Amino acid sequence: MLWYDRPAEEWESQALPIGNGTLGATVFGGLARERIQFNEKTLWTGGPGVPGYDFGDWREPRPGALEAVQRRIDEDGGADPAEVAARLGQARTGYGAYQTFGDLWLEFPGAPGTADGYRRELDIRNAMATVVYTTQGTRHQREFFASYPDRVIAGRLSADRPGAVGFTLRYTSPRADHRVAAEGARLTVRGALAEGGLRFEAEVRVAAPGGTVTAGDDGTLTVAGADSAWFVLAAGTDYADTHPGYRGADPHRAVTEAVDAAARERYPSLVTRHVRDHRRLFDRMSLDLGGQAPAEEPTDRLLARYTGGDSPADRALETLYVAYGRYLLIASSRPGSPLPANLQGLWNHTTAPPWSGDYHTNINLQMNYWPAHPLALAETTEPLHRFITALRAPGRRSARRMFGARGWVVHNETNPYGFTGVHDWPTAFWFPEAAAWLAHHLHEHYRFTLDTGFLREVAYPAMREAAEFWLDTLRTDPRDGTLVVTPSYSPEHGAFTAGASMSQQIVHGLFTATLEAARELGDDPAFRDHLQRALDALDPGLRIGSWGQLREWKDDLDDPDDDHRHASHLFALHPGRQIEPDTPWADAARVSLDARGDGGTGWSKAWKVNFWARLRDGDRAHRLLAEQLMHSTLPNFWDTHPPFQIDGNFGAAAGVAEMLLQSHHGVVDVLPALPGRWPDGAARGLRARGDVTVDLVWRGGRARTIALTAGRDGAIRVRSGLFDAPYDTYDTTGAAAATGATEGREAAVRHEAGTVTLAALGGHTYTFTTRD
Structure with missing residues (x-):
């Protein structure tokens, strides 16, 4: 629960978000008027409707431009970003920006300026925003939610005195591209964006038991004398994720059907369906870090008092932060949406959001989905997979026109309209490795689920095409004969060079994963041989520099005083799997991280939490988590850059x-980076690669109980300090649980100190417990 004792006055730091994966809203909780700012994820300006839109591809041929940059790098060892952007970049046309749909205002006549017992809360387990207060002896309550099953945003206003509910509902927008009409109990907003022509529609229907609803000529609905009132809102556009037109059906029919179907229901039925659907996902996983927040402490003051995890209140806040991350992912990414979570999830209150509210593919889009699998929300990745698939068609065009290559490519950032080319900002326009990084997410979905149908139909085709692009574009470094990416750029600083570490590590990861998938599916042996030869010749992007650091560039150019927010040359540590713990590469990564420091923007600190967890340093990972909460978290718990x-x-x-469970190296590694500030705790429903669900209990910094549920038959390797002392194991599935049988004991085979291999049966749960 997030809760506050005053209304929100500012959108970014105080309003509370709800969402169903496509529709999102923020709730303010004002007394004289309630503001519900809302979004529909596909409402974007720009695209093919703008004259001259070119998907970011070069508008005219540039013979020799790429080769000239490569020669400059070969001759001089590097090239200035402004020079490269002048040769290879271009100004964007029709890129567009994510748009607010507008605001619903509920205006309460004669409302006093103060109230008793005011409480504004967001119940993230039930995905419900609520406002309660008492004025003039009457207790008022409002509740709002975004329903995935019914495809609407819904709200209800009630009071403990009959006939005490009354308000005027109106719609406003910062754009003049629409018309508003009210008729009966329905308000309709319809229009088309001036830039790009995307058509949009929203409809609101209001019911007022015991009272009246009156439509005004000014496009308002007024409720009077009601015992309670409730409304449903649906919205849509004619966007479609099909290249090159990106247009589908007019939204009118779908919006009307959604709002009418929801309005025919009883309000409690809408609530029940919504809560059941949300909790089906949210309740899969839980975390207990031994925290306890004081019940009388609002969340913003609890956050202001956070001191780094020393108190039960701090640990409660850390637990809430993880749960809130899961809540936000459920709210901003659900199956059926044509777009994944963007830079702001799906919440935006303006026509000009930062960075257009777009999809930055040099880490930000990818980071949005890092928690999906380990925190048991695999379904939320479906919009990302759909988006990646939709990028392949325009990406092929960019690969052909800009590189003369097969396969597909996308650069530093993209929009819903297939922008896979370039713009002209010197330090953030060139990143053809993005498609390979996106393909990594497809392979990770397979590694967690072992869904061979998904691998064959969705993941592998995109992975193979991404690999073909690099087979066609890698060049031989004349200095040592290795294959390198050139030009390459380590985001977002330094010079353009050949073989920057991040570039090489991403391509290495792509080739490795594509080979694994090709072998699994039995694909073309000739292609596999070609890919293996390229992988053998590829510069791996791993070199140790003069001061013990993992080099960011192929040459030893790193500055030990460089504290840039990007630490891209550690991709091989996380999210990649090229670097294993207790190796010279891991030691060098530690040196680099120490030099970078614990500062940075919000997302940068978040990446460092993962880096330190992969290095098995739980205390340092926790320090970065504390930095995130103290300096990069707003009062409403949103992250700030x-x-x-x-x-x-x-x-x-x-x-x-990652602090609690890792599995990227083929072993279910239990509590690999547990910080000292979490000596006792429990986690239920964590997910490991290999289709394994893990429940944990630890005491005194050591695992006491580990329960593994196998999704299918096969061997499971498990590493834990629990196995270093006497322990018991049980197959606690079905009859075995009832009889206390120990069939699982024989299935666990100790390979070495701290590691066992389990011959698991799908659907069975194997529980290990310490004897002390």
Whole structure:
């Protein structure tokens, strides 16, 4: 629960978000009037409706431009970003920006300026925002939610005195591209964006038991004398994720059907369906870090008093932060949406959001989905997979026109309209590795679920095409004969070079994963041989520099005083799997991280939580989590870059999962980076690669109980300090649980100190407990 004792006055730091994956809203809780700012995720300016829109591809041929940059790098060892942008970049046309849909205002006539017992809260377990207060002896309550099953935002206003509910509902927008009409109990907003022509519609229907609803000529609905009132809102656009037009059906029919179907229901039925659907996802996983927040302490004051995890209240706040990250992912990404979570999830109150509210593919979009699998929300990745698939068609065009290559490519950032080319900001326009990084997410989905159908139909085709692009574009470094990416750029500083570490590590990860998938599916042996030869010749992007650091560039250019927010050359540590613990590469990564320091923007600190967890340093990972809460978290718990940017919420939540469970090297590694400030705790429903669900209890910094549920038959390797002392194991499934049988004991085979291998049966749960 997040709760506050006063209304929100500011959108970014105080309003409370609700969402169903496509529709989102923020609730303010004012007394004289309630503001409900709302969004529909596909409402974007720009795209093919803008004359001259070119998907970011070069508008005219540039023969020799790419080769000239490569020669400059070969001759001089690097090239200035402004020079490269002048040769290879271009100004954007029709890129567009994510839009607010507008605001619903509920205006209360004669409302006093103060109230008793005011409380504004967000119940994240039930995904319900509520406002309660008492004025003139009457207790008022408002509740709002965004329903995924019914495809609407719903709200209800009630009072403990009959006939005490009355208000005027109106719609406003910062754009003059629409018309508003009210008829009966329905308010309709309809229009088309001036830039790009995307058509949009929203409808609101109001019911007022015991009272009246009156439509005004000014496009308002007025409720009077009601015992309670409730409304449903649906919205949509004619966007479609199909290249090259990106247009589908007019939204009118779908919006009307959604709002009418919801309005025919009893309000309690809408609530029941919504809560049941949300908790089906939210309740899969839980975390207990031994925290306890004082019941009388509002969340903003609890956050202001946070001191770094020393108190039960601090640990409660850390637990809430992880749960809130899961809540935000459920709210901003659900199956069926044509777009994934953007830089702000799906919440935006303006026509010009920071960075257009777009999809930055040099980490930010990817970070949004880091917690999905380990924190048991695999379904939320479906919009990301759909988006990646939709990028392949325009990405092929960019690969062909800009590189003369097969496969597909996307650069530093993209929009809903297939922008896979470039713009001209020197330090953030060139990143053809983005498609390979996105393909990594497809393979990770397979590694967690072992869904071979998904691998064959969705993941592998995108992975193979991404690999073909690099097979066509890698060049031989004349200095040592290795294959390198050139030009390459380590975001977002330094010079353009050949073989920057991040570039090489991403391509290495792509080739490795594509080979694994090709072998699993039995794909073309000739292609596999070609890919293996390229992987063998590829510069791996791992070199130790003069002061013990993991080099950011192929040459030893690192400055030990560089504290840049990006630490991109550690991709091989996280989210990659090229660096294993207790190796020279891990030691060098530690040196680099120490030099970078614990500062940075919100998302940067979140990435560092994951880095330190992968290095098995739980205390340092926790220090970064504390930094995130103290300096990069707003009172409503949104992450701030600044400004608000949601990837920090998701990245830090994923970092906590990495502290408790890792599985990227083929072993279920239990409590690999447990910080000293969490000596006792429990987690239920964590997910490991190999389709394994893990429940944990630990005391005194050591695992006491580990329960593994296998999704399918097969061997499961498990590493834990629990196995270093006498322990018991049980197959606690079905009859075995009832009889206390120990069939699982024979299935666990000790390979070495601290590691066992379990011959698991799908659907069975195996529980290990310490004897002391």
